Amino acid sequence: MLFHVRMQVTIPDSMPTERADLLKSNEKALALTLQQSGKWRHLWRVVGQYANVSVFDVDSNDELHQLLSTLPLYPFMQIEVTPLAQHPSALAAN
Numbered sequence: 312m313l314f315h316v317r318m319q320v321t322i323p324d325s326m327p328t329e330r331a332d333l334l335k336s337n338e339k340a341l342a343l344t345l346q347q348s349g350k351w352r353h354l355w356r357v358v359g360q361y362a363n364v365s366v367f368d369v370d371s372n373d374e375l376h377q378l379l380s381t382l383p384l385y386p387f388m389q390i391e392v393t394p395l396a397q398h399p400s401a402l403a404a405n
């Protein structure tokens with residue numbers, strides 16, 4: 312199952328830099344692992360925003376929720392999820 316996911320990150324100004332840097336570095340490590348596993352298919356920066364758009368390939372809504380909610384930056388993200396289906400005019404099945 313494919314899902315388009317938009318994550319908007321808001322780290323409070325009050326958070327110490329070292330804590331923010333650790334969260335970002337842990338987030339990156341997990342994101343790399345999930346990309347290597349094939350579950351996090353695409354990861355794009357939204358130009359001009361501290362936000363990304365991603366495509367996840369997971370087995371269920373529950374798996375996506377579990378995965379997103381364990382991201383280190385999860386408490387500081389606003390997440391919008393859109394389930395995807397094949398488009399009949401798409402050149403190739405994804």
Ligand SMILES: O=C(O)CC1=CCC(=O)O1
Pocket residue numbers: 318320338339340342361362363384
């Ligand atoms: O910077 C972001 O958009 C949040 C994020 C998701 C994966 C990652 O490494 O950073």
